Amino acid sequence: MPLSGILFIIVALGFKVSAAPMHFWTPDVYDGAPTAFTALMATIIKAAIFFGFVLLFKNTFYSVNQQWSLVLVGIILLTLVIGNFTAVFQQSVKRMLAYSSIAQAGFMLFAVLATNALATKGIIVYGVAYSLATIGIFAVLLKMKDYTYDGFNGLAKTQPFLAFITTVCLLSLAGIPLTAGFFAKYYVLMAVLEQNPSFIWLVVAALVMASISVYYYFKLIIAMYFKKGTPELTMTIPSIDKWMLGLVVSLILVLGIFPDILFSWM
Numbered sequence: 001m002p003l004s005g006i007l008f009i010i011v012a013l014g015f016k017v018s019a020a021p022m023h024f025w026t027p028d029v030y031d032g033a034p035t036a037f038t039a040l041m042a043t044i045i046k047a048a049i050f051f052g053f054v055l056l057f058k059n060t061f062y063s064v065n066q067q068w069s070l071v072l073v074g075i076i077l078l079t080l081v082i083g084n085f086t087a088v089f090q091q092s093v094k095r096m097l098a099y100s101s102i103a104q105a106g107f108m109l110f111a112v113l114a115t116n117a118l119a120t121k122g123i124i125v126y127g128v129a130y131s132l133a134t135i136g137i138f139a140v141l142l143k144m145k146d147y148t149y150d151g152f153n154g155l156a157k158t159q160p161f162l163a164f165i166t167t168v169c170l171l172s173l174a175g176i177p178l179t180a181g182f183f184a185k186y187y188v189l190m191a192v193l194e195q196n197p198s199f200i201w202l203v204v205a206a207l208v209m210a211s212i213s214v215y216y217y218f219k220l221i222i223a224m225y226f227k228k229g230t231p232e233l234t235m236t237i238p239s240i241d242k243w244m245l246g247l248v249v250s251l252i253l254v255l256g257i258f259p260d261i262l263f264s265w266m
Contacts, residue, residue: 006061006067020081023105026098026099026102035141036138038094042134043134047128047130069196072113077202079106080107080209082099083106084099084212087102090216093151107126107189108130113195119191121187122187122190125183128255129252130173130184132172132248133179134169134173140162140166143237145231149223152224153228155224158231165245165246166220168252170220171217173217180255181256183259189203
C-alpha cells in the first residue's frame with residue numbers, strides 16, 4: 001500500500017481515538033453529551049478502536065514502518081502537548097477529562113508505534129486500566145450536580161466514599177505506582193524503547209507530559225480534601241452502585257500490583 005493510503009488510515013483512526021490534530025470534536029462532544037454516553041465513548045469504544053489500530057499496524061504495515069513511524073511520532077507529540085497543556089486551564093471537570101482523554105490517546109499511540117509483542121501487552125493493560133479509571137470517574141460525575149472544580153470542594157467530608165473512588169481513579173490516570181495506570185504507561189513506553197532505543201527522547205518527552213498531568217489531576221484531589229464546600233448530589237447512592245464502584249477501584253489496585261493476572265485470566 002502506498003504511503004498516502006497509510007496516512008489516510010492514520011487520520012481516520014486518529015479522528016476516532018481523539019489524536020491531535022483530529023481531536024477538535026472531543027471537548028464539545030464530551031461536554032455536551034449525556035454523561036453516561038460520554039463514558040461509553042471514552043472507554044469501551046476508544047479501547048476497542050485502539051486494539052484494532054495496534055493489530056492493523058503490527059500485522060499489516062510492519063514491513064513499511066519506516067515510512068509512517070515519523071508521521072506517528074509527530075502526532076504523538078502534538079497529542080500529548082495539546083491534551084495536557086489544554087487540560088491545565090479547564091474549569092469544568094468534564095472538559096478536563098475530555099482533554100485528559102486526548103493526552104491518554106497520545107500514550108496509547110506508543111503501542112501503535114512499537115508494533116512488537118510488548119506493545120500488544122501494553123495496549124491491553126492500558127485499555128483496561130484507562131477504561132476502569134474513566135468509568136469510575138464518570139460514575140461519580142453522574143451523581144454530582146456541579147461539574148466544576150468548585151463543585152467538588154469538600155467532597156471528602158460529605159461523601160468520603162465518592163472522594164476515595166475519584167482519587168484512586170485520578171491516580172491511575174496519572175500513572176502513579178500501585179495503580180493499574182502505572183504499568184499501563186510503563187509497558188507502552190518500554191515497548192517503544194525495545195523497538196527503537198533512539199526514541200528515548202520521545203519517551204522522556206512523554207514522561208514530562210505525564211508530570212504535567214499530575215497538576216490537573218491533583219487539583220481535583222486538593223479540591224475534595226483540602227477546600228471547604230458542600231457539594232450537591234443529584235441522587236442518593238444505592239448500595240449496588242457502591243459495590244460496583246468498589247469493584248472498579250479494587251481492580252485498579254490489584255492490577256497495579258499484579259498486572260500479569262490480566263494475561264493469565266485472558
